[in-house]
Amino acid sequence: MIKNVVSLVTGGASGLGRATAERLARQGASVVLADLPSSNGSEVAKELGDKVVFVPVDVSSEQDVTAAVQTAKDKFGRLDLTVNCAGTATAVKTYNFNKNVAHRLEDFQRVINVNTVGTFNVIRLSAGLMGANTPNQDGQRGVIVNTASVAAFDGQIGQAAYSASKAAVVGMTLPIARDLSTQGIRICTIAPGLFNTPMLAALPEKVRTFLAKSIPFPQRLGDPSEYAQLVQAIYENPLLNGETIRLDGALRMMP
Numbered sequence: 679m680i681k682n683v684v685s686l687v688t689g690g691a692s693g694l695g696r697a698t699a700e701r702l703a704r705q706g707a708s709v710v711l712a713d714l715p716s717s718n719g720s721e722v723a724k725e726l727g728d729k730v731v732f733v734p735v736d737v738s739s740e741q742d743v744t745a746a747v748q749t750a751k752d753k754f755g756r757l758d759l760t761v762n763c764a765g766t767a768t769a770v771k772t773y774n775f776n777k778n779v780a781h782r783l784e785d786f787q788r789v790i791n792v793n794t795v796g797t798f799n800v801i802r803l804s805a806g807l808m809g810a811n812t813p814n815q816d817g818q819r820g821v822i823v824n825t826a827s828v829a830a831f832d833g834q835i836g837q838a839a840y841s842a843s844k845a846a847v848v849g850m851t852l853p854i855a856r857d858l859s860t861q862g863i864r865i866c867t868i869a870p871g872l873f874n875t876p877m878l879a880a881l882p883e884k885v886r887t888f889l890a891k892s893i894p895f896p897q898r899l900g901d902p903s904e905y906a907q908l909v910q911a912i913y914e915n916p917l918l919n920g921e922t923i924r925l926d927g928a929l930r931m932m933p
C-alpha cells in the first residue's frame with residue numbers, strides 16, 4: 679500500500695525521520711525530505727534514490743513549508759502522507775536556585791516554536807494539498823503522523839519546555855482529526871519512548887545503558903526502524919484517527 683504514495687517527511691535527515699524516509703523509499707514511495715539547510719538532507723536524499731528530493735526547511739517558517747508542499751505538487755503531483763519528525767530539545771530547570779537564574783524565556787520559546795508551532799505549520803499546509811486529492815473508496819484523501827514523546831505524559835526534571843511542546847502536539851491531535859474529517863484526512867501522533875538516534879547519542883553511553891534498563895520490555899533502546907514501522911501501520915489502517923500511540927516498551931519515565 680505504500681508503493682506510489684507521495685510523502686513529506688520533516689526532520690528526514692536524521693534519526694526517526696531518516697528511518698521513515700528510508701522505509702518509504704524502499705517500498706516505492708516518493709519522499710519530499712524536509713530538514714534544516716544546515717542538515718545533511720541533500721546527501722541523505724541522494725543515498726535514498728531518485729524518488730527522494732531534499733528541500734531545505736525550517737518547519738516554523740510559513741515560506742519554507744509552503745515551498746516543501748509545493749515541491750510535492752510540482753515533482754510528484756500530490757501529497758498522500760505527511761510525517762512530522764522535526765524536533766528539538768533542551769534540558770534546563772525552571773529556576774536554578776544554586777545560580778539564582780531563571781530558565782531563559784528564549785529557550786522555552788525556541789522549543790515551542792519548533793516542536794509545536796512547526797508541527798502545526800506543517801499540518802495546516804499539508805492539509806491544503808491533501809484536500810485536493812481524489813478520495814479512495816473509503817473517502818480518504820490523506821494521512822498525517824506527528825511525533826510527540828513520552829515526555830508529554832511523564833516529563834522529567836529539566837523538561838518543562840520539551841514536555842509542554844510535546845503535550846501540545848498530543849492535545850492538537852483530536853481537534854485536528856475532527857477539523858479535517860470532512861475532507862477524509864486522518865491524523866495520529868506517535869509518542870516515542872527512548873530511541874537510538876543522534877538526539878539520544880548526545881548522552882554518555884553509561885546514561886543510555888541506564889535509561890535502557892529502565893524500560894520494562896524489551897530492555898533496550900528502540901530502533902528507528904521500529905518507529906518507521908508504526909508510521910506505515912498508521913497509514914495502512916483506515917480506522918486509526920485522532921489517537922496518540924505510545925511506542926515505548928511500557929516505559930514510564932521517573933522524575
Ligand SMILES: NC(=O)C1=CN([C@@H]2O[C@H](COP(=O)(O)OP(=O)(O)OC[C@H]3O[C@@H](n4cnc5c(N)ncnc54)[C@H](O)[C@@H]3O)[C@@H](O)[C@H]2O)C=CC1
Pocket residue numbers: 688689690691692693694695712713714717735736737738763764765766767792796825826827828869870871872873874875876877878
Ligand atoms: N530519540 C528519542 O528517543 C525520542 C525522540 N522524540 C522526538 O522524535 C523526533 C525525532 O527525533 P530524533 O530523530 O531522535 O532526533 P534527531 O536529532 O536525530 O533528528 C531531528 C531532526 O529534526 C531536524 N530539525 C530540528 N529543528 C528543525 C526545524 N526547525 N526545521 C526542520 N528540521 C528541524 C534536525 O535537523 C534533525 O535532522 C523529535 O521530534 C523528537 O523530539 C521523542 C521521544 C524520544
Ligand SMILES: C[C@H](CCC(=O)O)[C@H]1CC[C@H]2[C@@H]3C(=O)C[C@@H]4C[C@H](O)CC[C@]4(C)[C@H]3CC[C@]12C
Pocket residue numbers: 767768769827828829834837840871872877878880881931
Ligand atoms: C543530551 C541532551 C542535553 C544536552 C545539553 O546539555 O544541552 C538532552 C536534552 C534534552 C534531552 C531529551 C529530552 O529531554 C526529551 C526526551 C525525554 C525523554 O525522557 C528521554 C529522551 C529525550 C529525547 C532526551 C534525550 C537527551 C536530551 C536530548
